Amino acid sequence: MINQRQILACTILITALACVPMVLDAETNYFVYYLFMAFTYAAMAQGFNIIAGYTGQVSLGQHAFFGLGAYVTVFAWEFAGLEYFNPLAMILSGLVPAILAILIGLPLLSKLRGDYFSLGTLGLGEILRVIFIQGRAVTGGSMGKYLPSGSYTSMLPYYFTALFLAVLATVIVYLIVRSRIGLALIAIREDETAAAANGIHVLLYKLFAFSTGAFITGLCGSLQAYYLFHIHPQNFFGLSWTLFPILMCVLGGSGTFAGPIIGALALSGVFELAKIWLPGIHPIISGTLIIIAILFLPDGLIRLKFKGIISKNRAGQT
């Protein structure tokens, strides 16, 4: 369990981050935008963390849930009148991808080994992208959809919602991992057959982890929809919405609470700086970084520096 001091440190950190827009001008300062994107990525990386880092099932279809969440947000506004930043619309944008995750996970996770699951989820993202491109009037085709009304007023709601999502995702992961469910998930990751032999309903727990990850990812999609106002399939079903969170999770340290956050803060920084200084070639950097991270930092940044603390915590867990 985390102790008093760690709770205090987390509270101070979150408060400090919440105070950033008061110190810096949120509308013009690039740093605020960087933090906004970093929080969104941190939440998505936690979504990947729960299914891949803790449960050991590498999902390559996170962009499917992201895009679906964004479209649900638009549809909720258009057809149900749930307007700008309506909490109900955002929850719905998380629930629909979560339900899809259960529907698609039920067959994919019950019969198939890991590789096939990765392939199937990758295929899912492509299917959704093509369906939304071909959806004509309903989905707006390849031009996508605009939010029915409203215009950009302030960066603040986006900033605080993104911060809230990152904290929410981390708390969800924390609560799951520190409960019986978390023990079951880790048991499945380490040895599926042994977990099943010990009475763990493998499929049920995998589905739970998969849909929780989809829920968080859908929420992030909803927030991006509110931010960009224009949703089009090539962007919102783009592979980078799967690629970047995976990269951040792995680079920071998958299977830890703080790893994805560290990875998201570090990599978003690299990406934003590369966008400014190396325009045009920054996607090359992300590919190179994945390779370097896998080869030289297989356990992530977090285990590089806090090796002692982590191994102590891990000993406590098992």
Next chain:
Amino acid sequence: MFGFDSIDIFIQVLINGILFGTMYGIAALGLSLIFGTMQIIFIAQGVMIVLGAYGAFWLFNLLGVDPYLSIVIVVPGAMLFGAGVYQLLFRKISGRGEAGKAASLLLAFGLMSLLENLMTVLWTPNTRAIRTGYTAFGFDFLGINFSFTRLMAFIMAVAATILVTLFLKKTMLGKAVRAASENLESATLVGITPHKVNTITFAIGIGLAGLAGIATATTYSFDPYFGFIFSLKAMIALALGGMGSIFGALAGGILLGVIESIGAFIWTGGWADVLSYGVFLMVLLFKPEGLFTRTSINVVKP
């Protein structure tokens, strides 16, 4: 029936699909070999194909080398590149068990992203195509039109499949590769070095990608982002045919080509993609061992 005016048109669509699908077949063959020994799905295969296509394109445009002659340069080059990729990147993480498999999946993902964007920066995202004197050439046989370049792609695919089969069945190295994909631990016990076998399969797998690249470059236009779609298609072909089976990969590719061709004829092109992904998911769900294999794979039961 389904808007086919006559049986001639149906056969024409079918032939186009078969010729089209062989390219998926060659790509899937490479994937199948790598999967056989290393148990990983090398999703950067499509990018390697595009790299091969660019190789043929630049050899033709800068040096005037005929695309079919460039096979002798592009394929050995691709094989060397494949061996290099294994030695530099995958050697370090192969043999780490389940964690290593997840890592190599991500590594292939990173390689794909890197090469895709490198090609975009170096050679611009413009669509390219090789235009030779025979690109538009075709001939009629029994009322069916055969495109010369597509027919060449088909011949190349069949020849490659036969060569790979001969290599696996007749040579000592090929037997080592087969032994390693049957049971790696036992193969190691009888003196087969896993790294050596893996290097060979990577070399052949990427060499086949280079061949598929030449076939692509002569038949279609391509751009740096073509690779991901091609990887997906090769994976679908692999899933249809059954992982680890040589002729299954080719058959799966041809089947996918036929499905797409007929789908594109009945509906518009975009929906044909939904059809092929749908078939892919269905096969994954109901017959994950593939359509053309008899032995069932070891699926994990909950």
